[in-house]
Amino acid sequence: MSTATTTATATATAAASRGGDLRVAVLGVGVMGQDHARRLSTRTAGARLVAVSDVDAARTRAVADEFGVRAVHDPFAAITDPDVDAVVIATPGFAHEEQVLACLEHGVPVLCEKPLTTSAETSLRIVRAERELGQQLVQVGFMRRFDAEYQQLRALVASGELGRPLFLHCIHRNASIPPHFTSEMLVLDSVVHEVDAARYLLGEEITAVTVLRPRASSEAPEGLQDPQFVLLETAGGALVDVEVFVNARYGYEVRTELVAERGTAQIGLGVDLVRRSAAGWGGSIPRDFRERFGAAYDTEVQRWVDAVRRGTVDGPSAWDGYAAAAVCAAGVESLRTGRRVEVDLS
Amino acid sequence: MSTATTTATATATAAASRGGDLRVAVLGVGVMGQDHARRLSTRTAGARLVAVSDVDAARTRAVADEFGVRAVHDPFAAITDPDVDAVVIATPGFAHEEQVLACLEHGVPVLCEKPLTTSAETSLRIVRAERELGQQLVQVGFMRRFDAEYQQLRALVASGELGRPLFLHCIHRNASIPPHFTSEMLVLDSVVHEVDAARYLLGEEITAVTVLRPRASSEAPEGLQDPQFVLLETAGGALVDVEVFVNARYGYEVRTELVAERGTAQIGLGVDLVRRSAAGWGGSIPRDFRERFGAAYDTEVQRWVDAVRRGTVDGPSAWDGYAAAAVCAAGVESLRTGRRVEVDLS
Amino acid sequence: MSTATTTATATATAAASRGGDLRVAVLGVGVMGQDHARRLSTRTAGARLVAVSDVDAARTRAVADEFGVRAVHDPFAAITDPDVDAVVIATPGFAHEEQVLACLEHGVPVLCEKPLTTSAETSLRIVRAERELGQQLVQVGFMRRFDAEYQQLRALVASGELGRPLFLHCIHRNASIPPHFTSEMLVLDSVVHEVDAARYLLGEEITAVTVLRPRASSEAPEGLQDPQFVLLETAGGALVDVEVFVNARYGYEVRTELVAERGTAQIGLGVDLVRRSAAGWGGSIPRDFRERFGAAYDTEVQRWVDAVRRGTVDGPSAWDGYAAAAVCAAGVESLRTGRRVEVDLS
Amino acid sequence: MSTATTTATATATAAASRGGDLRVAVLGVGVMGQDHARRLSTRTAGARLVAVSDVDAARTRAVADEFGVRAVHDPFAAITDPDVDAVVIATPGFAHEEQVLACLEHGVPVLCEKPLTTSAETSLRIVRAERELGQQLVQVGFMRRFDAEYQQLRALVASGELGRPLFLHCIHRNASIPPHFTSEMLVLDSVVHEVDAARYLLGEEITAVTVLRPRASSEAPEGLQDPQFVLLETAGGALVDVEVFVNARYGYEVRTELVAERGTAQIGLGVDLVRRSAAGWGGSIPRDFRERFGAAYDTEVQRWVDAVRRGTVDGPSAWDGYAAAAVCAAGVESLRTGRRVEVDLS
Structure with a gap:
């Protein structure tokens, strides 16, 4: 542990002392990972993409070539590579636990895309491993915390100017989702963002979850419970309602x-741009989360790089990842049973 | 009954034949009743206010003088007055049942402010009395149906252009309420509008109600459960959620x-008017429902007068009043028990 | 004169004393006149349409039948009819002078659609005739003064809260115009509304006009200078710029x-209603002025009826009609010469 | 010349070949220059701030220390420094000509804040010097071209979907300006942005300018002609009107x-964030251009760095700087004479 801590500090110190860039490997180069690779290569100051890794060897090769970096087949080889200072994990959720634990073991700062892991138990394991290590190395990719509007809203809540929060009404709509999406994934992959956003905005833990199932849209695949309506109760008694609708068709x-x-x-x-024409007045709607939150991802990664170079981490923590996982697990139980499920984050 | 029917038709016919105005009495001249009296006197074509009635004799006198009409102490005398063609009821809810039934008995067209009555049972009694009469004489004062935006939204739903409705998310906030307001009245007096609006917009009956109780605002009177969050389920599976918050302070x-x-x-x-100044950019917020729905009230009364003069009624019916009362009664039960309550409108 | 004054007062008094409605004749029942006929028949309290008149006898007959009123071929017969208390003029502009003067001669209150007359000289003649009469009988149909948003804006200016006005930036777009529309009519028929609105909002007279001619739209008829850009200077030094574009295609x-x-x-x-769909987010645009200003017309006519029944007139005066005519005449000269033209309203 | 060209290419190639960052010096570290220094140090990928220079030695020292780079007193020493690959000029406008020409002489890519120079003649001198050099090295700091909304608007114009442009109505308001601001500077320092934006959006040169002088605001310093209203005519006949108001008090x-x-x-x-409170509904207004266009500046500098590293320049050119200077010079003449002034960009 203390060794790992020393290593992490040493890494950052080394980078800083030689005025050098943070050397980053991206694990998993699907859509999200490629986005991060491009971001690190072309829009992030103080960082340098040095390696990419993916289970798909051809894709790894292609992305590595595009950015002129090394292709590393084994993600654990990338994590332990002495020429890698920090790691971004964009692999599928089920691979996260082992990879993040490897980062902790080797003292490598890691930005892990959400979800931290796919269950509350495994997320808690990471929280405990990091706590034993005595240094924060894990940041979870809740990028909304880096969106200017969320930050303004949080500041407004924190100022107390409007009094105590009573409700958050949340809308989360996607144009469409990939074919493998299940009803549970609306909670685990979509609502997880509102879970974190609610905790971030209100500064309170969530204590109970209820998932309601209105009529499914005929635009959604047969058998998918889409949309859903999720009620989150906070420790202080605020109520958070979330409409999640992942086949809304018209945009994000x-x-x-x-x-x-x-x-x-x-x-x-x-x-942004508002036009008037024969179709009426109005504007366009983002197609997907990258269009809506592109600037937030840029800021997230820039701040993470800045922090890691200073030898620290100041974004959403492993605990934030665990809390979200625990709430979402309760949400999945509520989706199945139709009942309100309490959450215990002790 | 058939006599009454004849009378109603005769009244309208008489007014039409002599090209005369509909002679209207307003029962109850508190804030709402005075509004209606002024509307009928100054902004409604084809109608003439001829009498007002209120339990408060001094108030009756003052309002009668203001509009140059007769003050009638006994509301039933106004209803049966041969020089009164139609009646607007703006008395407290508990007085409605008896007054509306008297209108039915004497074949007098009546526009009754919501709620139709204070219980589902008594509302159903009116539905049945009118049905036996064989002619529609009762219109309930759900004025939102006459608001241009509600009408546009309903037309959009009915067009089918956007597919089947899945949710209605409703916000209902008042700056403040009178001291006698109880937690039940949030359902009975406020949410009743959303109940009717949902039925009007979606064209479906409501089958279940759940009332959730988040943290009460410290701006609300001690002991009042304000705000509340009400979930309505429709026969077709759409979900209607209503935030009702009657001490929102900042406006309506x-x-x-x-x-x-x-x-x-x-x-x-x-x-409407948007300004930019040292305070930022923005506009003003209506103070109360009369400012927001003033035009809708004007339209409601004008159309009611037009219809009555033609010998018919085409606004929200006694059944609409009953359905709303039944849903709200279930809501009050849910507020008390914390449980989902089903509604049976058979 | 004093006779006429007496007559006008007598008319109103008579109507009031017998609790009767103001009996109104509408002269000219094209689109605008029919609108007013319908308004007076169905949405105006205290008034009764009793006659219509138009050069087109068949149209007069049809409209008279629709509203169950008398068809009067000769407009002057309608003006002098003892059973007509007041007149609305919606005939073509060139007919206004003679008809308004006849109203003045016979002491008949008149609501005259804009323009008051087609030249500054003839409008001034009406101003003088009315002045000699010693009583205001003429109201000009600048309906924007009755639009709630214009009234709010005027109140804001008058409050002095934002300091002295420096600019009014005005947009005036129509989807399209009738085939006979000329370049001059953009000034005389369209910008005339901004001329009055500027005077109303700022409370200052206009002292100079410049009309600029940008590239004509290829969507406008060959030879029509559309759009135009009109600069109005006020006595106090404020600058009013008006984009007038009458073939904007997409709406009003x-x-x-x-x-x-x-x-x-x-x-x-x-x-009003804002939707999100595959076409983006946005709303609809009014097709024409009746949709945008329908409520303002209703209010204009209601207030005019109310005032006339009280024996007075409190809307835009003959002077307002004259001032607008003088400014527009200068505008037409500027359109022709390309030069700035000063206006002298002495 | 050809030597300089070779040098520029060599610089970029060298940087690219060693995978190294572009080494940048910032000349002038007032508010704008410090902004650029911070941007290059903390938010720009592929660039490294290596030196700063300013006539104020103490300020140079302080800024150099803050960012850990060299303080170079003589700007020309920074330009010719072999360890400087490219230069950002943020000195006062009168110093630009000599510094940009030095960059051209030594083949150093330069991003020069607007105005390119303070007169059309001197700007043209730079255009010619660069033309003789045979390679583009100069980019002018018209940052609005990198704002996402301007880019959307330009794409919409270019698509031809709405037909040919007829007007651009522009608003340019500042909360306040420094004490030394003159009436001419409203044209030269503020409207210059609209001049470039109009050329960028419409893809046409400007052929005439007229500056109108409405009543001056009593909130502006005595003697300052603020606001002004500027009319720009384009080669194709479109009309661009600009309200410039630099003491608008309430924000940018x-x-x-x-x-x-x-x-x-x-x-x-x-x-962005819209709130409702006792003050009404609305949002906040940016205080200054850095808040409004901060992201555009980031993008401008990132793209400039990317282009220079590829051995090219693809932003607003010296010609764009010259065209703006020529139009603004005509604007100053119009401001003085009150007359329309034609612009000849041959």
């Missing part, structure tokens, strides 16, 4: 309305 | 978002 | 932005 | 509305 839309004792606030209205 | 706000299979629509955004 | 749009020393304000944004 | 606001033959489009509406 994420909005949140805070209702507090003396006022309300909305983010995610998404106004 | 009623918004609705429809979510359908291929698109969404919002009403109630309330943009 | 009227917006105004006030710029004052310490803040700005916009009206005419036109937000 | 830049908006543009395109009016084309079949539709319109607006940018700069600036909606």
Whole structure:
């Protein structure tokens, strides 16, 4: 442990002392991983992409060539590579636990895409491993925390100007989802963002979850419970309702309305160019999360690089990943049983 | 009964034949009744206010003088007055049943402010009395049906263009309420509007109600459960959620978002004059329902007068009043028990 | 004169004393006149349409039948009819002078659609005739003064809260115009509304006009100078710029932005139902002025009826009609010469 | 010349071949220069700030220390420094000509803040020097071209979907300006952005300028002609009007509305968090251009670095700087004479 801590510090110190860039490997180069590889290569100051890794060897090769970096087949070889200072994990969720634990073992700072792991138990294991290590090395990819509007909303809540929060009304709509998406994944992969956002915005833990199942859209694949309506209760008694609808067809839309004792606030209205034509007045809707949250991802990665170079981590922690996993696990249970399920984060 | 029917028809015919105005009495001249009296006197074509009635004799006198009409102490005398063609009821809810039944008995067309009565049973009694009469004489004062935005939204749903409705997300906020307001009244007096609006917009009956109780606002009177979050389920499986918050302090706000299979629509955004100054950019918020729905009330009364003069009624019916009362009664039960309560409108 | 005055007062008094409605004749029943006929028949309290008149006898007959009123071929017969208390003039502009003067001669209150007359000289003649009469009988149909947003904007200017006005930026777009529309009519028939609105909002006379001619739209008829850009200078030094574009194709749009020393304000944004679908987010655009200003017309006519029944007139006066005519005449000269033209309203 | 060209290419090639960062010096480290220094140090990939220079030695020292780079007193020493690959000029406008020419002489790529120079003649001198050199080394800091909304608007114009452009209505407001600001500087320092934006959006040169002087705001310093209203005519006959108001008090606001033959489009509406409270509904207004265009500056510098590393320049050129200077010079003449002034860009 203390060795690992020393290593992490040493890494950052080494990079800083030689004025050098943080050398980063990206594990998993599907859509998200390629995005991160491009970001690190072309829009992040102080970092350098040095290696990519993926179970698909051809894809690894192609991405490595595109960015002029090394292709490393074994993700664990990338983690332990002495020429790699830090790692971004964008592999499928089931692979996260082992990879993050390897990072902890070798003292390698890691930015892990959400979910931290696929169960509350395995996420808790990471929390404990990191706690034993005595140094924070894990950041979880809840990029909304780096979106300017979420930050404004949080500051407004924290200022107390509008009184205590009573509700968060959340909308989370996707145009469509991949064919393998299951009803549980609406909770685990989509609502997980609102779970973290609610904790971030309100500064309170979530204590109970209820998932309601309205009529399924005929635009959704047969058998998929889409949309869902999720109710989250917080320790302080605020109520968070989330409409999640992943086959909304018309685009990607994420909005949140805070209702507090003396006022309300909305983010995610998404106004830029407004046109008037024979079709009426209005604007366009983002196609997907990368269009809506592209700048937030850029900021997330830049701040992570800055922090790691200073020998620290200041983004969403392993605990944040665990808390979200525990709430989502309860959500899946509620989806199955139709009942309210309490969450115990002790 | 058939006599009454004849009378009603005769009344309208008489008014039409002599090209005369519909002579209207307003029962109950508190805030709402005075509004109606003024409307009938100054902004309604084809109608003439001829009498007002209230339990408060001084108030009756003052309002009668203001509009130059007769003050009638006994509301039943006004209903049976041969010089009164139709009646508007704006008395407290508990007085409605007896007064509406008297109108039915004497064949007098009546526009009754919501709620039709204070219980599902008594509302059903009116439905049955009118059905036996064989002619529709009762219209219930759900004025939102006469608001241009609600009408646009309903037309959009009915067009089928966006597919089947999945959700209605409703916001109902008042700046403040009178001191006598109870937790039950949030359901009975406020949410009753969303109950009717949901039925009107979706064209489906409501089959179950759940009332959730988040943290009460410290701006609300001690002991009042404000805000509340009400879930309505429709026969077709759509989910209607209603935030009702009657001490929101900052003003009156009623918004609705429809979510359908291929698109969404919002009403109630309330943009008129937008200013930019040292305080930022933005606009003002209506203080109360009369400011927000003033035009809808005007339209409601004008159409009711037009219809009555033609010898008919085409607004929200006694059945609509009954359905709302039954749903709200279930809501009050849910508020008390914390449980989901089913509604049977057979 | 004093006779006429007496008559007018007598008319109103008579109507009031017998509790009777104001009996109105509409002269000219094209699109606008029919609108007014319908309004007076179905949405105006205290008034009764009793006669219509038009040069087109068949049309007069049809409209008279529709509303169950008398068809009067000769407009002057309608004006002098003892059973007509007041007149609405919606005939073509060239007919206004003679008809309004006849109203003045016979002491008949008149609501005259804009323009008051087609030249500054003839409008001034009406101003003088009315002045000699010693009583105001003429109201000009500048309906924007009855639009709630214009009224809010005027109140904001008058409050002085934002400091002195510096600019009004005005947009006036129509989807299309009838085939006979000329370049001059953009000034005389369209910009005339902004001329009155500027005077109403700013409370200052206009002292100079310049009309600029950008590239004509290829969507406009060959030879029509459409759009135009009109600059109005006020006595106090404020600058009013007006984009007038009558073949904008996509709909009717009227917006105004006030710029004052310490803040700005916009009206005419036109937000009601906002939808999101595959076409993006947005709303619909009014097709024409009746859709945008329908409520303002209703209010204009109701207030005119109310005032006339009280024996007075309180809307835009003959002077307002004259001032607008003088400014528009200068505008037409500027359109022809390309030069700035000063206006002298002495 | 050919030597210089070779050097530039060599520089870029060298940087690329060793995978190294572009080494940049910033000349002038007032507010804007410090912004660029911070940007290059912390948010730009592939670049490294290596030196800063300013006439104020103490400031140079302080900024150099903050970013851990060299302080170079003589700007020309920085330009010719073999360890400097490229230069950002943020010195006062009068110093630009000599510094940019030195860059050209030594084959150093340069990003020069607007204005390119303070007169059309000197800007043309740079255009010619670069033309003789046979390679583009100069980019002018018109950052709006890198703002996402401007890019969307340009793409919409270029698509031809709305037909030919007829108007651009532009708003350019600052909360306040430094004490030394003169009436001419409203044209030279503020409107210069609209001049470039109009050329960028419409793809046409500007052929005439007229500056109108409405009443000056009493919030502006005595003697300053603020606001102004500037009319730009394009080669194709489109009309661009610009309200420039640099003491608008309430904040920074830049908006543009395109009016084309079949539709319109607006940018700069600036909606993010919208709140409702006792003060009404609305949002905040950016305080200054850095808040509004911060992301555009980031993108501008990142793209410039990317291009220079590839051995090219692809942003606004010296010609763009010259064209803007020529139009603004004509604007100053119009401001003085009150007359329309033609622009000849041959």
